[in-house]
Amino acid sequence: MNVKNKKATVAKIAEASGTSSATVSRVLNHPSMVNEKTLKKIHAAMKELNYPRREPAAKDNASGNLILVITSDPANMFYSDIEKGIRTSAAFHKSHVMFCHDPIDDSTMHYISEQIKRGMVQGLIFCTPTKPEYLELLSASTPIVQCTEFISPDYSYVGINNYEAARAVLNHIYFLGYRKILFVNGPLEYRYARERQDAFVQFAKEVNIPYESPYIVNIPRIDYDMAYVTLTQLLMSENRPDAIFATSDIFAIAASKAAAHFHIKVPDELAIVGFDNISLLSAIATPTITSLSQPRFQMGYTAADILFEAMHSKEPDSKPKHILLGTELIIRESSTLTALQQRSLL
Numbered sequence: 001m002n003v004k005n006k007k008a009t010v011a012k013i014a015e016a017s018g019t020s021s022a023t024v025s026r027v028l029n030h031p032s033m034v035n036e037k038t039l040k041k042i043h044a045a046m047k048e049l050n051y052p053r054r055e056p057a058a059k060d061n062a063s064g065n066l067i068l069v070i071t072s073d074p075a076n077m078f079y080s081d082i083e084k085g086i087r088t089s090a091a092f093h094k095s096h097v098m099f100c101h102d103p104i105d106d107s108t109m110h111y112i113s114e115q116i117k118r119g120m121v122q123g124l125i126f127c128t129p130t131k132p133e134y135l136e137l138l139s140a141s142t143p144i145v146q147c148t149e150f151i152s153p154d155y156s157y158v159g160i161n162n163y164e165a166a167r168a169v170l171n172h173i174y175f176l177g178y179r180k181i182l183f184v185n186g187p188l189e190y191r192y193a194r195e196r197q198d199a200f201v202q203f204a205k206e207v208n209i210p211y212e213s214p215y216i217v218n219i220p221r222i223d224y225d226m227a228y229v230t231l232t233q234l235l236m237s238e239n240r241p242d243a244i245f246a247t248s249d250i251f252a253i254a255a256s257k258a259a260a261h262f263h264i265k266v267p268d269e270l271a272i273v274g275f276d277n278i279s280l281l282s283a284i285a286t287p288t289i290t291s292l293s294q295p296r297f298q299m300g301y302t303a304a305d306i307l308f309e310a311m312h313s314k315e316p317d318s319k320p321k322h323i324l325l326g327t328e329l330i331i332r333e334s335s336t337l338t339a340l341q342q343r344s345l346l
């Protein structure tokens with residue numbers, strides 16, 4: 001008589017069947033989403049290892065799923081169009097979306113893992129940085145897609161080339177004749193912040209403009225008040241910058257307000273360029289703000305589409321998809337050629 005092997009694990013079943021832990025977990029929780037050949041191989045390995053068969057979660061089905069989207073800051077307007085894209089894709093797939101804004105820690109990961117095991121959540125989209133071990137833990141049970149922020153090529157992701165996008169902004173500012181460029185960035189725990197800052201430093205070295213403090217400022221979070229206070233102090237300096245490259249439109253708006261406080265003319269005395277092209281901010285500001293446009297709706301929609309494809313695929317071990325979408329610099333009043341600049345270029 002067979003005795004339950006207490007040492008049998010998902011990893012050992014994966015090894016014995018020549019599959020992955022993610023595939024084994026899918027067989028245990030959502031067998032209808034695995035092809036028959038793979039199903040038989042894993043069931044045979046489970047039998048050989050005396051792993052107890054159990055019924056799949058009650059909510060196992062190939063449609064009408066619930067996906068969980070994890071973002072870091074619900075107040076950040078950057079995420080609004082991404083969320084719209086995700087919801088639009090989910091509606092097309094007749095599925096539902098739930099958003100999690102809790103801190104990404106052991107407690108949150110445990111809760112999410114339990115919801116997956118109970119069959120309540122069938123897919124995850126991460127829009128915020130997280131630990132690699134968390135991705136590894138959760139991906140063993142459900143498909144994962146990284147959106148805007150990605151830390152590992154082992155999982156599908158959708159985003160932009162932040163380095164090249166930042167260089168496009170810098171080329172624009174430099175062409176206009178500005179040389180003392182203040183780079184206002186977010187916290188370096190984010191990939192976008194590191195890549196854009198790398199671009200700024202490399203560009204500054206190439207064209208021989210200053211790039212050390214005080215020409216780089218990192219704001220602890222995307223916050224208007226924090227940025228306004230910081231920029232007010234910097235614009236009080238006698239050696240103030242003649243251009244500001246802000247990695248968020250929120251920072252760019254704060255820069256514009258700080259400049260107005262000191263009666264600094266934009267763009268005659270100070271050029272300002274933002275990032276994200278949040279129209280409620282950049283397009284209605286006075287003056288309007290030049291901004292690097294990200295296809296945020298498309299990012300969310302594409303990330304969700306990739307996730308639903310993975311959730312319904314009969315081949316869960318397929319290679320992850322890596323998609324970088326294009327960007328566009330939207331030039332507005334805050335960085336146009338002034339009369340003085342036009343004469344200098346003649």
